[in-house]
Amino acid sequence: MQLDAKIPDGPLAEKWDRHRFEMKLVNPANKRKFDIIVVGTGLAGGSASATLAELGYNVKTFCFQDSPRRAHSIAAQGGINAAKNYPNDGDSIWRLFYDTVKGGDFRAREANVHRLAQVSNNIIDHCVAQGIPFAREYGGLLANRSFGGAQVSRTFYARGQTGQQLLLGAYSSLARQIAAGKVTMFPRREMLDVVIVDGQARGIVVRNLISGELETHAAHAVVLATGGYGNVFFLSTNAMGCNVTAAYRAYKKGAFFANPCFTQIHPTCIPVHGTYQSKLTLMSESLRNDGRVWVPKKAGDTRRPADIPEDERDYFLERKYPSFGNLVPRDVASRNAKEQCDMGKGVGETRLAVYLDFADAIRRDGRAVIEKKYGNLFQMYAKITADNPYETPMMIYPAVHYTMGGLWVDYNLMSTVPGLFVLGEANFSDHGANRLGASALMQGLADGYFVIPYTIGGYLAGTPQRAVTTADPAFKAATQAVNGRISKLLSINGHRTVDDFHRELGGIMWDYCGMARTNAGLEVARGLIQNLRAEFWENVKVPGDPGEFNQSLERAGRVADFLEFGELMLIDARARQESCGGHFNEAFQTQENEALRDDENFCHVAAWEFTGEDKEPAFHKEPLVFENVHLTQRSYK
Amino acid sequence: MTKTINLTLKVWRQKGPHVKGKLETYHANNISTDMSFLEMIDVVNEQLTLDGKDPIAFDHDCREGICGSCGAVVNGRPHGPEKGTTLCQLHMRHFSDGDTVVVEPWRSRAFPIIRDLAVDRGVLDKIIQAGGYISVNAGGAQDANAIPIPQEVADKAMDAAACIGCGACVAACPNASAMLFVSAKVSQLALLPQGKPEAARRAIAMLCSADKAGFGNCSNERECEAECPKEISITHIARLNREFFKASFGSSVQ
Numbered sequence: 105m106q107l108d109a110k111i112p113d114g115p116l117a118e119k120w121d122r123h124r125f126e127m128k129l130v131n132p133a134n135k136r137k138f139d140i141i142v143v144g145t146g147l148a149g150g151s152a153s154a155t156l157a158e159l160g161y162n163v164k165t166f167c168f169q170d171s172p173r174r175a176h177s178i179a180a181q182g183g184i185n186a187a188k189n190y191p192n193d194g195d196s197i198w199r200l201f202y203d204t205v206k207g208g209d210f211r212a213r214e215a216n217v218h219r220l221a222q223v224s225n226n227i228i229d230h231c232v233a234q235g236i237p238f239a240r241e242y243g244g245l246l247a248n249r250s251f252g253g254a255q256v257s258r259t260f261y262a263r264g265q266t267g268q269q270l271l272l273g274a275y276s277s278l279a280r281q282i283a284a285g286k287v288t289m290f291p292r293r294e295m296l297d298v299v300i301v302d303g304q305a306r307g308i309v310v311r312n313l314i315s316g317e318l319e320t321h322a323a324h325a326v327v328l329a330t331g332g333y334g335n336v337f338f339l340s341t342n343a344m345g346c347n348v349t350a351a352y353r354a355y356k357k358g359a360f361f362a363n364p365c366f367t368q369i370h371p372t373c374i375p376v377h378g379t380y381q382s383k384l385t386l387m388s389e390s391l392r393n394d395g396r397v398w399v400p401k402k403a404g405d406t407r408r409p410a411d412i413p414e415d416e417r418d419y420f421l422e423r424k425y426p427s428f429g430n431l432v433p434r435d436v437a438s439r440n441a442k443e444q445c446d447m448g449k450g451v452g453e454t455r456l457a458v459y460l461d462f463a464d465a466i467r468r469d470g471r472a473v474i475e476k477k478y479g480n481l482f483q484m485y486a487k488i489t490a491d492n493p494y495e496t497p498m499m500i501y502p503a504v505h506y507t508m509g510g511l512w513v514d515y516n517l518m519s520t521v522p523g524l525f526v527l528g529e530a531n532f533s534d535h536g537a538n539r540l541g542a543s544a545l546m547q548g549l550a551d552g553y554f555v556i557p558y559t560i561g562g563y564l565a566g567t568p569q570r571a572v573t574t575a576d577p578a579f580k581a582a583t584q585a586v587n588g589r590i591s592k593l594l595s596i597n598g599h600r601t602v603d604d605f606h607r608e609l610g611g612i613m614w615d616y617c618g619m620a621r622t623n624a625g626l627e628v629a630r631g632l633i634q635n636l637r638a639e640f641w642e643n644v645k646v647p648g649d650p651g652e653f654n655q656s657l658e659r660a661g662r663v664a665d666f667l668e669f670g671e672l673m674l675i676d677a678r679a680r681q682e683s684c685g686g687h688f689n690e691a692f693q694t695q696e697n698e699a700l701r702d703d704e705n706f707c708h709v710a711a712w713e714f715t716g717e718d719k720e721p722a723f724h725k726e727p728l729v730f731e732n733v734h735l736t737q738r739s740y741k
Numbered sequence: 742m743t744k745t746i747n748l749t750l751k752v753w754r755q756k757g758p759h760v761k762g763k764l765e766t767y768h769a770n771n772i773s774t775d776m777s778f779l780e781m782i783d784v785v786n787e788q789l790t791l792d793g794k795d796p797i798a799f800d801h802d803c804r805e806g807i808c809g810s811c812g813a814v815v816n817g818r819p820h821g822p823e824k825g826t827t828l829c830q831l832h833m834r835h836f837s838d839g840d841t842v843v844v845e846p847w848r849s850r851a852f853p854i855i856r857d858l859a860v861d862r863g864v865l866d867k868i869i870q871a872g873g874y875i876s877v878n879a880g881g882a883q884d885a886n887a888i889p890i891p892q893e894v895a896d897k898a899m900d901a902a903a904c905i906g907c908g909a910c911v912a913a914c915p916n917a918s919a920m921l922f923v924s925a926k927v928s929q930l931a932l933l934p935q936g937k938p939e940a941a942r943r944a945i946a947m948l949c950s951a952d953k954a955g956f957g958n959c960s961n962e963r964e965c966e967a968e969c970p971k972e973i974s975i976t977h978i979a980r981l982n983r984e985f986f987k988a989s990f991g992s993s994v995q
Contacts, residue, residue, distance in 0.1 A: 282870050344804060
């Protein structure tokens with residue numbers, strides 16, 4: 105199948121305007137005749153729900169949390185990018201576009217990224233109008249800071265809680281539409297299948313997590329904003345509930361999955377410290393504005409950091425990348441930290457950590473200034489580690505954080521299933537092989553506030569649809585399948601818990617499909633996953649009943665999907681015989697150990713089609729055409 | 742330094758909102774002091790599962806102290822003994838070997854128990870729906886720098902906006918009042934110029950909604966402020982009161 109991204113013609117900067125003009129419109133009075141389902145209430149889903157309702161559509165919104173305000177966007181710390189150029193330091197829409205394409209190691213779609221940069225400014229305007237208390241200068245104007253992969257200050261922030269404030273903004277707009285009766289909110293519901301009628305996405309099956317009942321909902325279009333799949337690694341910075349189930353169920357119903365091996369390992373997280381650990385905690389990238397990353401020059405140096413004199417420290421990022429220094433992109437910073445630890449220079453009890461040192465910044469600016477910028481992050485670090493980062497350097501190590509891969513979407517954010525739209529982290533389109541800091545919030549809100557409101561109208565106005573209700577046989581069939589799977593999970597009654605399987609899966613993925621990959625390792629991992637999956641379906645123990653609040657059952661369904669999805673990641677990683685961004689195959693590196701792309705053979709999106717249980721997925725290619733940027737070896741030196 | 746401790750847990754078990762619950766005793770052994778409180782419950786739950794018993798139900802998600810999902814009353818204190826800390830960020834190094842730890846759900850008529858430690862806090866969403874927003878549609882905003890906002894005003898608004906909506910203030914209050922929660926949102930939006938046009942309507946609507954939900958009134962016990970994991974100050978309640986009086990006596994909004 106030839107994938108058509110439906111990129112509009114014309115010069116890059118005019119594509120979006122032209123497309124908005126050319127799309128069909130739904131008359132304001134007719135919008136109320138259309139029902140739209142939105143799954144997920146993070147930045148993308150929350151903003152989409154609110155905005156579609158503002159336009160007049162009837163929206164039904166679903167989340168698995170007890171409230172739409174709790175989606176994991178809330179945990180984003182550092183900030184949101186926009187090309188406002190308020191600091192007058194040379195930023196522009198073009199520069200934000202260019203930095204994002206380059207940061208993604210030239211594996212993103214030009215037209216989508218340019219649109220993202222264009223609407224970035226509207227996002228900041230709207231968020232300020234919503235009452236989001238962004239950081240400000242003394243004169244009352246908005247403050248900016250720097251983030252990785254950019255040499256301008258374009259990141260807007262609200263202390264270390266930017267994601268929280270942006271999400272609560274979207275949530276408040278959503279709350280207003282719920283009160284207005286335009287959105288019906290269904291919390292504590294988990295989407296377990298998408299329902300296809302006449303080849304179009306027309307509804308979903310959800311489990312009511314309190315009563316255990318399966319419910320069906322019909323609509324004219326379905327929007328998935330269900331986040332990323334980082335929890336396939338078990339330990340990640342994702343929330344405990346983050347999962348791939350909604351996206352994976354859509355994949356099994358015909359939506360192609362794009363670039364699943366593109367995962368982001370974030371360089372600044374609190375290191376792993378025990379086998380019981382349930383998750384990892386991120387320390388915002390903004391800390392690299394003022395913190396300096398170093399390790400001892402001598403391998404195996406176990407002295408306390410304060411006892412290591414200045415000339416025996418290696419500030420390896422500043423040394424290797426003098427122009428970007430500590431603010432190189434995340435994939436580069438992570439790989440370098442791993443490299444130092446592999447050389448035996450790691451610090452801390454496990455030797456799997458590097459220092460992030462604020463001593464110079466505190467000496468330069470004073471403790472009060474540093475506290476104002478990062479107080480809540482320092483406090484969080486102190487709580488978890490019982491160390492005081494004002495006095496001793498932080499210890500950090502890379503951890504799984506974000507997934508650039510996701511369901512394939514065209515320029516309209518529609519998947520290969522007509523009527524099934526995918527927004528935010530759940531889609532693949534804007535970040536290529538590596539996402540720059542403060543760009544996830546930008547993309548989630550761009551998709552929800554400023555893209556889907558237009559493109560979904562174009563779809564609805566231009567697509568003939570018959571009336572469909574949940575009485576349609578397709579709903580019954582989907583419900584039966586979901587029911588069968590739940591019964592199966594509960595009936596196994598084996599000897600290992602769900603978490604036990606999940607932890608083992610995570611270990612396999614981290615060891616073989618983490619920061620560095622090899623062809624041999626990826627093949628070994630496939631065998632390991634297949635065996636683990638087989639054991640899961642014979643030996644998992646899920647207590648309780650289907651018709652009750654059963655958190656073990658919720659987790660079991662998610663882990664069952666991860667056990668299949670993990671294999672798809674391995675297949676994708678094995679097929680991409682190059683290194684780019686977060687995908688680093690050891691066989692493909694430059695002499696300086698940077699990722700070595702193969703633009704001749706792999707300048708494309710890999711989109712995978714489900715072909716049946718235990719069958720090899722089918723590979724489809726969307727060639728990436730760069731008309732406006734010149735493909736180069738990324739250099740941050 | 743990491744060490745391990747043994748604890749006796751007394752945990753509230755209740756199958757649903759309409760059945761009787763009771764405290765059950767469990768032993769949590771070999772607990773690393775680097776674990777979080779929720780990781781300690783994970784360990785207990787793994788054992789319960791293998792023993793063929795129902796694990797303890799509790800809400801949790803981000804485990805970074807920001808989503809507001811988790812929360813339980815630990816030895817009589819919402820989110821446990823550490824100041825400014827959610828339950829997921831409470832580490833076991835704050836407990837001693839041999840301690841008995843009593844774990845109960847939030848107790849309030851407005852928060853019916855779903856199961857064990859999980860409660861229904863849906864009424865907090867209802868209060869926000871009553872007016873905890875600025876009425877602006879996507880697309881029509883002016884430039885973000887068009888209205889300068891003094892830094893200290895933005896900072897104060899941010900102090901209030903830090904509320905995570907966990908419900909600890911309600912659990913802490915002898916009146917089961919949600920006033921700290923309501924005041925945080927009213928205060929954030931009343932401080933900012935964008936929020937002023939609707940300030941009167943918002944204060945009245947949100948307070949009425951909280952009353953209707955069955956929350957009690959504020960009698961200045963200050964327990965909420967002491968237990969709030971984000972350390973939100975009761976000066977916001979004072980601001981809410983001012984907004985409410987202004988709205989009731991000084992505006993045309995009824």
